[in-house]
Amino acid sequence: MADSHETLICPACGSDMQKVFIPSKGLNIDICTQGCGGIFFDNREFKIFANDAADFDEIVQATENNEFEPVDESRERYCPACGAKMVKNYANREQNIQVDECYTCGGKFLDHCELTRIRGL
Ligand SMILES: [Zn+2]
Ligand SMILES: [Zn+2]
Numbered sequence: 001m002a003d004s005h006e007t008l009i010c011p012a013c014g015s016d017m018q019k020v021f022i023p024s025k026g027l028n029i030d031i032c033t034q035g036c037g038g039i040f041f042d043n044r045e046f047k048i049f050a051n052d053a054a055d056f057d058e059i060v061q062a063t064e065n066n067e068f069e070p071v072d073e074s075r076e077r078y079c080p081a082c083g084a085k086m087v088k089n090y091a092n093r094e095q096n097i098q099v100d101e102c103y104t105c106g107g108k109f110l111d112h113c114e115l116t117r118i119r120g121l
């Protein structure tokens with residue numbers, strides 16, 4: 001899937017998501033920097049980041065200094081890329097972290113702090 005240059009709408013809080021460029025990967029990641037701090041990966045991006053935890057610096061920087069709005073976790077979330085309803089799924093082998101996953105396009109949405117938890121920090 002090619003990187004989209006459209007602004008995505010955060011599925012958790014409805015804010016506009018900001019594209020954060022990751023130079024080492026040549027990828028733009030969508031992050032909810034103005035709202036809840038959530039991060040959306042498309043299928044290809046998530047595999048890259050799940051398999052190589054070394055280059056999260058830009059994402060961490062974009063999310064660590066802000067105070068984010070709390071989100072209603074019980075609210076249904078819809079994929080910002082394709083509009084399908086997202087499903088909670090375990091994101092790691094230990095099965096203690098759930099992320100929202102889109103079965104239609106493979107997109108994944110991580111709440112603020114879930115990424116660092118997946119990394120085991
Ligand atoms: Zn948000
Ligand atoms: Zn989708």
